[in-house]
Amino acid sequence: MEIEQPEAWSAIRVLFGPFELNFTERTLKKADEVIPLGARAFDILVTLVDRAGETVGKDELIAKVWPDVNVEEGSLRVHVSALRKALGVGQFGRKYILNVQGRGYTFIGPVTREEAGVRKTNALIRSSNLPVPYDGMMIGRDEVVLQVRNRLRMERLITILGAGGIGKTTVALAVGQAALVDFEGAVFFLDLSVLRSKDQVIAATASAIGLVAQPGDPEEALLEFLRSRKALLLLDSCEHLIEEVAEIADRICQQAPDVHVLATSREALRTAGEHVFRLQPLDCPPEQSGQSADEILSYPAARLFLERVSARGVDLALDADGAAFVAEICRRLDGIPLAIELAAGRAAIFGVRDIAARLSLRLDLLKLGRRTASPRHQTLRATLDWSHDLLSEIERAILRRVAIFVGRFTLEAALAVAEHEGTGRLEATDAVGNLVEKSLIGARIDSWGASYRLLDTTRSYAMEKLIASGEHDAIANRHAKYSIQMLKISSATPIASASAWTEHLARYAQEIDNVRSALDWTFSPTGDTGLGIELVVAAIPLLMRLSLVAECGSRVKQALEVLGPERAVSGPLEMKLYGALGLAAMLTKGAEPEAAAYLRMALANAEALGDDDYQLRVLWWLWSDRNINAEFGESISLSETFRSLASRSGNPVDIAIGERMIGFVRHYIGDHAAARHHIERMLALQDDTLRYDNIARFQFDPWVTARVTLARVLCVQGLPEQAMETLERGVAEALSINHATTQCNVLAKACPVALFARDLAAAERFIVLLERAVMQGLSFWQAEGRGYRGVFHLMRGETEEGVRLVRSAFGNAQDKVVTPPYPHFLGALAEGQSRQGEITGALHTVDQAIAYCESHEEVWYLPELLRIKGEISRSAGSDVVAQDLFLRSLALARTHGALLWELRAATNLARLWQEAGRVVEARDLLARIYGQFREGFATPDMLEAKALLSALVIE
Numbered sequence: 001m002e003i004e005q006p007e008a009w010s011a012i013r014v015l016f017g018p019f020e021l022n023f024t025e026r027t028l029k030k031a032d033e034v035i036p037l038g039a040r041a042f043d044i045l046v047t048l049v050d051r052a053g054e055t056v057g058k059d060e061l062i063a064k065v066w067p068d069v070n071v072e073e074g075s076l077r078v079h080v081s082a083l084r085k086a087l088g089v090g091q092f093g094r095k096y097i098l099n100v101q102g103r104g105y106t107f108i109g110p111v112t113r114e115e116a117g118v119r120k121t122n123a124l125i126r127s128s129n130l131p132v133p134y135d136g137m138m139i140g141r142d143e144v145v146l147q148v149r150n151r152l153r154m155e156r157l158i159t160i161l162g163a164g165g166i167g168k169t170t171v172a173l174a175v176g177q178a179a180l181v182d183f184e185g186a187v188f189f190l191d192l193s194v195l196r197s198k199d200q201v202i203a204a205t206a207s208a209i210g211l212v213a214q215p216g217d218p219e220e221a222l223l224e225f226l227r228s229r230k231a232l233l234l235l236d237s238c239e240h241l242i243e244e245v246a247e248i249a250d251r252i253c254q255q256a257p258d259v260h261v262l263a264t265s266r267e268a269l270r271t272a273g274e275h276v277f278r279l280q281p282l283d284c285p286p287e288q289s290g291q292s293a294d295e296i297l298s299y300p301a302a303r304l305f306l307e308r309v310s311a312r313g314v315d316l317a318l319d320a321d322g323a324a325f326v327a328e329i330c331r332r333l334d335g336i337p338l339a340i341e342l343a344a345g346r347a348a349i350f351g352v353r354d355i356a357a358r359l360s361l362r363l364d365l366l367k368l369g370r371r372t373a374s375p376r377h378q379t380l381r382a383t384l385d386w387s388h389d390l391l392s393e394i395e396r397a398i399l400r401r402v403a404i405f406v407g408r409f410t411l412e413a414a415l416a417v418a419e420h421e422g423t424g425r426l427e428a429t430d431a432v433g434n435l436v437e438k439s440l441i442g443a444r445i446d447s448w449g450a451s452y453r454l455l456d457t458t459r460s461y462a463m464e465k466l467i468a469s470g471e472h473d474a475i476a477n478r479h480a481k482y483s484i485q486m487l488k489i490s491s492a493t494p495i496a497s498a499s500a501w502t503e504h505l506a507r508y509a510q511e512i513d514n515v516r517s518a519l520d521w522t523f524s525p526t527g528d529t530g531l532g533i534e535l536v537v538a539a540i541p542l543l544m545r546l547s548l549v550a551e552c553g554s555r556v557k558q559a560l561e562v563l564g565p566e567r568a569v570s571g572p573l574e575m576k577l578y579g580a581l582g583l584a585a586m587l588t589k590g591a592e593p594e595a596a597a598y599l600r601m602a603l604a605n606a607e608a609l610g611d612d613d614y615q616l617r618v619l620w621w622l623w624s625d626r627n628i629n630a631e632f633g634e635s636i637s638l639s640e641t642f643r644s645l646a647s648r649s650g651n652p653v654d655i656a657i658g659e660r661m662i663g664f665v666r667h668y669i670g671d672h673a674a675a676r677h678h679i680e681r682m683l684a685l686q687d688d689t690l691r692y693d694n695i696a697r698f699q700f701d702p703w704v705t706a707r708v709t710l711a712r713v714l715c716v717q718g719l720p721e722q723a724m725e726t727l728e729r730g731v732a733e734a735l736s737i738n739h740a741t742t743q744c745n746v747l748a749k750a751c752p753v754a755l756f757a758r759d760l761a762a763a764e765r766f767i768v769l770l771e772r773a774v775m776q777g778l779s780f781w782q783a784e785g786r787g788y789r790g791v792f793h794l795m796r797g798e799t800e801e802g803v804r805l806v807r808s809a810f811g812n813a814q815d816k817v818v819t820p821p822y823p824h825f826l827g828a829l830a831e832g833q834s835r836q837g838e839i840t841g842a843l844h845t846v847d848q849a850i851a852y853c854e855s856h857e858e859v860w861y862l863p864e865l866l867r868i869k870g871e872i873s874r875s876a877g878s879d880v881v882a883q884d885l886f887l888r889s890l891a892l893a894r895t896h897g898a899l900l901w902e903l904r905a906a907t908n909l910a911r912l913w914q915e916a917g918r919v920v921e922a923r924d925l926l927a928r929i930y931g932q933f934r935e936g937f938a939t940p941d942m943l944e945a946k947a948l949l950s951a952l953v954i955e
Helices: 039-050 058-065 073-087 122-126 142-152 168-178 198-209 218-227 239-255 300-311 320-332 337-350 352-360 380-388 393-402 411-418 425-437 456-469 472-492 498-509 512-522 529-545 549-563 571-589 593-609 612-628 632-649 652-668 672-684 688-698 702-716 720-736 740-756 760-773 779-795 799-808 823-835 839-856 862-875 879-896 899-915 919-930 940-954
Strands: 012-016 019-022 027-030 055-057 097-100 104-107 112-115 157-161 187-191 231-236 259-265 274-278 442-446 449-453
Touching: 019 039, 039 058, 039 073, 039 104, 055 058, 058 073, 058 104, 073 097, 142 157, 142 168, 142 259, 142 274, 157 168, 157 239, 168 187, 168 231, 168 259, 187 198, 198 218, 198 231, 198 239, 218 239, 231 239, 239 259, 300 320, 300 337, 320 337, 320 352, 337 352, 337 380, 380 456, 393 411, 393 425, 393 456, 411 425, 411 449, 411 472, 456 472, 472 512, 472 529, 498 529, 498 688, 512 529, 529 549, 529 571, 529 688, 549 571, 571 593, 571 612, 571 779, 593 612, 612 632, 612 652, 612 688, 632 652, 652 672, 652 688, 652 702, 672 702, 688 702, 702 720, 702 740, 702 899, 720 740, 720 760, 740 760, 740 779, 740 823, 760 779, 779 799, 779 823, 799 823, 823 839, 823 862, 839 862, 862 879, 862 899, 879 899, 899 919, 899 940, 919 940
Parallel strands: 157 259, 157 274, 187 231, 231 259
Antiparallel strands: 012 019, 012 112, 019 027, 055 104, 097 104, 442 449
């Protein structure tokens, strides 16, 4: 049974390599000779060609070729084998059909679709001098070829512009092949790379189009010959004769109205009527984890790599890990087709993992080579030598000096490092512009203005030139000094809105690799450590704004190690180094004593210097650290000191933050009414125009963290609807802020609120968001996330997994993080142990939590721990002990104003009394507490209490 023709291909033929696939005739031809194929093999070919470049699954192929028939996979393999034999292989053993191990088959190679009636006659083909199409040479450029061909119908002079190796010649030849019909076969190709003068270009053009030598001026004779003819001239590699070719092309366009010119060059001709087509690199797979092999191979750069490896006779079966290495190679080579082809040749020998590793170290980047190419394309070095030799001395100097930049850079940055004695600013600016025009520097214009970048291959080449020139250390020194100035400007820039914050982070995030490079040099044997220490301090705000906390800590530690015990550095620098190191230690290691030690040293420096602003910052960080360690006595003292200093400065934001600090501690020591009062006062003073500057000062958004803390207070007070509404608003605000540290802090506080409210849908959403928000190095919140995930599993009845995850939250040697024994984690763990029948262990865990709360004055959760211990005691058969614990929980919750804990304790005690026959007492107790609620009647706690009340009334 024949499969249906693809609807879009009805009445057309498909061409690939030397083959013609005709759907109407159901034939496969090569050089007008029919290739015998069985019906099933033909249908397999149709299906694969229809989806060229995609992996078609084996099951899907069987379903299409054998509809309504059960066949074994072996039948498919037999027909595919027959089809491969019929197609043979191209040059260098290139195959058209690849086996993607474990998934199916992929058709590799460019496919051309034509109307059935359109044919290129032999006469037209012979009138052209285009090289014979090279099977499989072009991947991912079909749309580009179509665009250029269509533009040639309206534009008479087009220059395909791009860096060396980007595929300009390949595209131009493909356009020429496609345009043979448009120009009645009169398409002529000229390789100008071997020519050295205008006269040679004219002579080569005349020879290509068949013009016999005439007496007189050869240029005039050429123009006269072309004047009455229709043709397309492909002028390849014009950059070394740019002025001569520009003059010739301009005259042809003026005097031969039906002649069109398609040029390729690394520099525009800059003539009247020229239209530039900038050829971009092939699309590469993005740098993201979890991509499948099929997803990676959907990008043309990866498909080109795979096809070129196959051309070497290697059938590369890629799993997800192997495909990830291919993606890395393609990105490292910037999607440049020549570089990818050359790397594929090496991968066919050494494997993709080895090539990826060597490229990541920049080894072999310029040595990759191909023996049969034109001299300028045999290696990447030869390609770049060709461009470099065409530069002026000042252009060569600027090119090698800007190689110091990693990633993008501005014109101001380029001038800061590249200007030199004897080189004026205007000359250097012109040289940068010329290098952009000559495709050696890439340019991008966006809302921040113009920025520039060297391709990795070009940068490696230019860096070699910089080192050979003996200028490297001098240029690196300038680069470090420029980076310090740039970072100071960044940290001093006021930010008044969310959009400005996002734009600021995006603008300066692209500088981070330059900063890293400058830091690496300053601490290298030939660097300048004094400059490096200054650079570390300047980089701290940017690293923290980007939430690169662990990296910030390691850079600061490196600077302090260089300083040694003498600390021969100015007070402000030492203050900022200790402050950053203490903050980084707190955020990455949790309840470690070293964080407080560093912060106290920073605070002492700030006090000695009289720096009130930095004192406020360090007081906030030290206060946070003391809260993590449950040292609430010191937290109260620090918050009072902060408020006093803020009142002295008169800054309303700082005064508001002082209110928040006091309210937070009041909540933890069980004074929920006072906590709510202080936090609501703080939120009433919210000023969003100052939000982002204060994120930069304190490394958290103080408003959203306050809002989420208020939500927890409301929840414990028995106001679950207000609590969840406040919580959702706080989380939404946090997610709108592009600041991972704030997001992690808020989400880590949101998770327990949703769990206390027993809103499992919201809890799971917050846990997932926390797991996504946690960046590498923020191990403290990673551990908390595991704990909340464990509590979530316990509340769903998944006891074993819940217990395992909660236990893992307390940190381990591998994490190098210490999570304090949060009482709510220990309470949940004790409940899980009790369910598993580990009563002794459960009692030990809950007693540990109670002792921790009492010794640290962290009593906000103590009523709930007493209730949990009462439930465990009941499981052990000790109802008398359980009753006493429930009564203690009730009394303490009432003292704290914690209506939620009071309801839970009352529910447990009422159930105990019910079973003991004390029904009236049970009903009166539960009804009194239930009657105090004004909202939240649909929450699980309220529904449980209501059901018990109903049962007690009936009894």
